[in-house]
Amino acid sequence: MIQPADYDFLSQFFEQRTGALLGPGKEFLLQARLVPLAQSWGLGSLHDLVEELRHTASSPLGAAVLDLLTTPDTQFYRDPETFDDLRERLLPELMQARRATRRLRIWSAATGTGQEAYSAAIMLRDDFPDIGQWCVELLATDLSIPAILRAAAGRYSQTEVQLGLPIRQLVRHFHPVDGAWQISDDLRRMIKFQALDLLEPFPSIGQFDLILCRNVLSWFSPSEKRSVLERLTQSLRPDGYLLLGAAESAWGLTQQWEPVEGCRSVAYTPTVSASGVLRIADRVTA
Amino acid sequence: MLQLLLVDDSRTVRLAARRMLTQAGLELLEAEHGGQALELLQRHPAIAVILLDWFMPVMDGLSLLKTIRGDRHLPQPKILMCTREDHPARITEALDHGADEYIIKPFNEDIVRSKLSQAGLTQFARRSAI
Numbered sequence: 001m002i003q004p005a006d007y008d009f010l011s012q013f014f015e016q017r018t019g020a021l022l023g024p025g026k027e028f029l030l031q032a033r034l035v036p037l038a039q040s041w042g043l044g045s046l047h048d049l050v051e052e053l054r055h056t057a058s059s060p061l062g063a064a065v066l067d068l069l070t071t072p073d074t075q076f077y078r079d080p081e082t083f084d085d086l087r088e089r090l091l092p093e094l095m096q097a098r099r100a101t102r103r104l105r106i107w108s109a110a111t112g113t114g115q116e117a118y119s120a121a122i123m124l125r126d127d128f129p130d131i132g133q134w135c136v137e138l139l140a141t142d143l144s145i146p147a148i149l150r151a152a153a154g155r156y157s158q159t160e161v162q163l164g165l166p167i168r169q170l171v172r173h174f175h176p177v178d179g180a181w182q183i184s185d186d187l188r189r190m191i192k193f194q195a196l197d198l199l200e201p202f203p204s205i206g207q208f209d210l211i212l213c214r215n216v217l218s219w220f221s222p223s224e225k226r227s228v229l230e231r232l233t234q235s236l237r238p239d240g241y242l243l244l245g246a247a248e249s250a251w252g253l254t255q256q257w258e259p260v261e262g263c264r265s266v267a268y269t270p271t272v273s274a275s276g277v278l279r280i281a282d283r284v285t286a
Numbered sequence: 287m288l289q290l291l292l293v294d295d296s297r298t299v300r301l302a303a304r305r306m307l308t309q310a311g312l313e314l315l316e317a318e319h320g321g322q323a324l325e326l327l328q329r330h331p332a333i334a335v336i337l338l339d340w341f342m343p344v345m346d347g348l349s350l351l352k353t354i355r356g357d358r359h360l361p362q363p364k365i366l367m368c369t370r371e372d373h374p375a376r377i378t379e380a381l382d383h384g385a386d387e388y389i390i391k392p393f394n395e396d397i398v399r400s401k402l403s404q405a406g407l408t409q410f411a412r413r414s415a416i
Contacts, residue, residue: 162390
């Protein structure tokens with residue numbers, strides 16, 4: 001297992017380069033991700049990799065380490081209750097609210113290698129038969145450029161497509177290529193992929209009806225979480241929804257979000273004070 | 287404890303799978319081919335899941351699948367094909383004959399848990415951890 005001094009070094013290295021906190025308890029993550037890298041570089045161990053980094057932190061090795069640590073561990077339909085809530089309640093509500101324009105904008109804000117964005121696209125295609133009559137813009141972003149490039153390519157290993165993805169959707173939306181599985185061009189074209197750092201001011205990406213920002217805030221310090229959450233209010237329409245990871249919460253960080261009652265997933269809407277506009281539920285009951 | 291019937295003619299596969307599946311909290315029964323599996327299923331109607339290889343001697347996986355799904359007097363567990371066969375047409379064929387899910391070998395514990403969950407046994411799903 002990783003030595004404490006090596007863990008401390010990697011934590012500092014990670015924070016200096018990304019602004020994000022590694023935090024305690026990530027020994028298994030570091031071992032799992034960096035031992036194969038060490039071996040591929042001909043380094044005997046994780047300790048040897050750290051020693052190499054101490055001397056050449058700005059090297060390609062440093063970039064490779066950062067890339068492995070910033071590429072999130074993700075899968076199709078991660079935390080299925082999120083997609084159940086989207087399918088059964090949140091998307092129907094949004095589509096009802098947008099029925100006049102038939103336009104929907106969705107942002108997968110930490111998409112990693114794209115499985116979250118493709119899960120949303122597949123769900124829209126399979127569970128909302130009228131979606132072809134809608135203009136749906138799906139933006140998928142991530143800090144990691146290699147991850148975004150992989151996501152845009154839409155090709156996944158046999159293991160990746162078996163984690164979370166029902167077999168019927170695999171055969172419906174993918175085809176086998178050279179031992180891997182390639183998503184259909186039709187679904188790939190639904191999504192715009194770009195690199196984006198949530199800790200930096202957002203570029204002009206407009207406002208969304210739905211933002212998925214899952215399993216990334218946990219990497220940040222409390223002040224950084226607060227900053228990201230407050231900027232996300234500007235990127236979400238007043239009656240839109242923000243979804244966080246299953247183990248995450250905005251509680252205690254900002255007054256600008258309040259939880260959506262009755263959801264199994266971690267869903268928020270902007271508070272009235274942040275948006276100045278009543279939410280969908282309030283409009284219905286008012 | 288949920289009972290799972292593992293049907294595979296490879297002892298190596300059964301051994302590897304046994305480790306994974308008992309770790310996942312399942313009680314295992316094993317068969318080397320479809321004929322044995324059918325006998326076991328009739329003797330143990332509480333079997334909740336069958337993990338079913340395709341290509342086996344005596345009675346292959348597709349034949350067993352068709353037999354079970356074709357006779358409603360037999361117990362009707364969840365059936366997950368577990369095979370190297372990865373051609374979409376064959377996958378669809380298995381699904382059309384009543385397979386609930388489909389695992390393409392090689393597999394690991396995470397894949398088995400995911401597939402059990404997708405087949406409706408959601409207690410096996412892994413939750414996100416940060």
